Amino acid sequence: MSEMARPLLINISMLFSVLFLWNMVMPFTRASSINLKEKIIYGVISSLMALLCMLFPLEKFGDTVFDLRVVPLILVTLYGGKLPGLICMITISVTRTWMGGENAWVGVLIAIVGFLIAIGFMNYFQRSIRKWKGIIFTGILFIISYIAIILIFLEPLKTYFYPIYFTSFAIAYFIIFYLTERLVLINIQLQETVYLEKLSVAGKMAAAIAHEIRNPLTTVKGLLQFISADTADTKVQNYAPLMLEEIERTNKIITDYLMLIKPSKSDCEQVDLNKIVRDTVALTEVLASYYAVKIQYDEKGEFHIWGNPQELKQCLINVIKNAIESIEGEGLIHVALQYGTKRGTVDIVIRDNGAGMSKEELEKIGLPFYTTKSKGTGLGTMITNRLIRNIGGRVNYTSLLGEGTTVTITLPITKQ
Numbered sequence: 001m002s003e004m005a006r007p008l009l010i011n012i013s014m015l016f017s018v019l020f021l022w023n024m025v026m027p028f029t030r031a032s033s034i035n036l037k038e039k040i041i042y043g044v045i046s047s048l049m050a051l052l053c054m055l056f057p058l059e060k061f062g063d064t065v066f067d068l069r070v071v072p073l074i075l076v077t078l079y080g081g082k083l084p085g086l087i088c089m090i091t092i093s094v095t096r097t098w099m100g101g102e103n104a105w106v107g108v109l110i111a112i113v114g115f116l117i118a119i120g121f122m123n124y125f126q127r128s129i130r131k132w133k134g135i136i137f138t139g140i141l142f143i144i145s146y147i148a149i150i151l152i153f154l155e156p157l158k159t160y161f162y163p164i165y166f167t168s169f170a171i172a173y174f175i176i177f178y179l180t181e182r183l184v185l186i187n188i189q190l191q192e193t194v195y196l197e198k199l200s201v202a203g204k205m206a207a208a209i210a211h212e213i214r215n216p217l218t219t220v221k222g223l224l225q226f227i228s229a230d231t232a233d234t235k236v237q238n239y240a241p242l243m244l245e246e247i248e249r250t251n252k253i254i255t256d257y258l259m260l261i262k263p264s265k266s267d268c269e270q271v272d273l274n275k276i277v278r279d280t281v282a283l284t285e286v287l288a289s290y291y292a293v294k295i296q297y298d299e300k301g302e303f304h305i306w307g308n309p310q311e312l313k314q315c316l317i318n319v320i321k322n323a324i325e326s327i328e329g330e331g332l333i334h335v336a337l338q339y340g341t342k343r344g345t346v347d348i349v350i351r352d353n354g355a356g357m358s359k360e361e362l363e364k365i366g367l368p369f370y371t372t373k374s375k376g377t378g379l380g381t382m383i384t385n386r387l388i389r390n391i392g393g394r395v396n397y398t399s400l401l402g403e404g405t406t407v408t409i410t411l412p413i414t415k416q
Helices: 002-025 036-055 070-080 082-099 104-127 131-153 161-229 234-261 273-290 309-325 359-364 379-390
Strands: 059-061 064-066 269-272 293-299 304-307 331-339 345-352 394-400 404-412
Touching: 002 036, 002 070, 002 161, 036 070, 036 082, 070 082, 070 104, 070 131, 070 161, 082 104, 104 131, 131 161, 161 234, 269 273, 269 309, 273 293, 273 309, 273 331, 273 345, 304 309, 304 404, 309 331, 309 345, 309 379, 309 404, 359 394, 379 394
Parallel strands: 293 331
Antiparallel strands: 059 064, 269 304, 331 345, 345 404, 394 404
């Protein structure tokens, strides 16, 4: 039994070391799309993790070799997709065949089964808000399959081997995924810190120029209303309303921009979130029907939060309106209210099947005056993020070009 401890610890330590190095080179995020170069790098790094494990097997029973090589294979397939998983699986299979032995094909079979199981849960894992369900289902199904393959195709091994090896495998598997998820959350928090710094810069600019712009605008608006009131000039009569409309639009942009640096004091109260979301969906259904878009709403629980009802509606309207306008032709927006991935939180998930965004566009969402719409200002998304943060929540965007966008608003639940 003691001879298994040293190689087991070496396997686990190597997996942890490469995982952290991996995160330093290519930080883990919730990015929905990974380009070809990144997929190849993912495949190479996971292959390295698997090869290091194969260099230090737990124990050899004849020509049968046991180690933790399948852990990085499942990890990279769930997070990276089919191509990096395929690269890792081929590397494991070729290396195990090269090592030789009568039972080499069993090692190849185990790698293929692990890859296929991960592929089966990949879409569910990547689309799921609660990642741990996919992780647990994948791990349990693979361990059961692994045990079945050993019992069917190999001679019986030492009795102590089975509980020690598979317990160690399960512990290493879940710790690796736990660390990966923690790294993802840390990287997201770092991104939010950078975003807040940019938001602060935008706010300081707003404070410096907004009032100076608004004062002459008010004067121009008053004079234009005075001139157009009793004039017989047809050009003034025709163009004055348009000019006033543009002045109002400019004034609204300034007002919105000022909210980023100095949000108005809002009266917060305990809010029935289910009612807020239902009312917002009802309000936006009229606009959606105009664009031939349907809104589907699902409730999974009763939730109360602390916030301002009108501001929450404004945030949801901004997000749903963006989703509607991203769809060309008939489309569907799915709105779900459900328990959050973190205890004590609720998630509002708004998913559309619109144009989607590229990775580069997704990284710019929420930056000052960035928008993918021809007539947008980019301030609606910034204000939404700010208002949600003011009540202790956060907003997360995932998107695939040509497939749609998912916006997840996470809010803390108040105790009843």
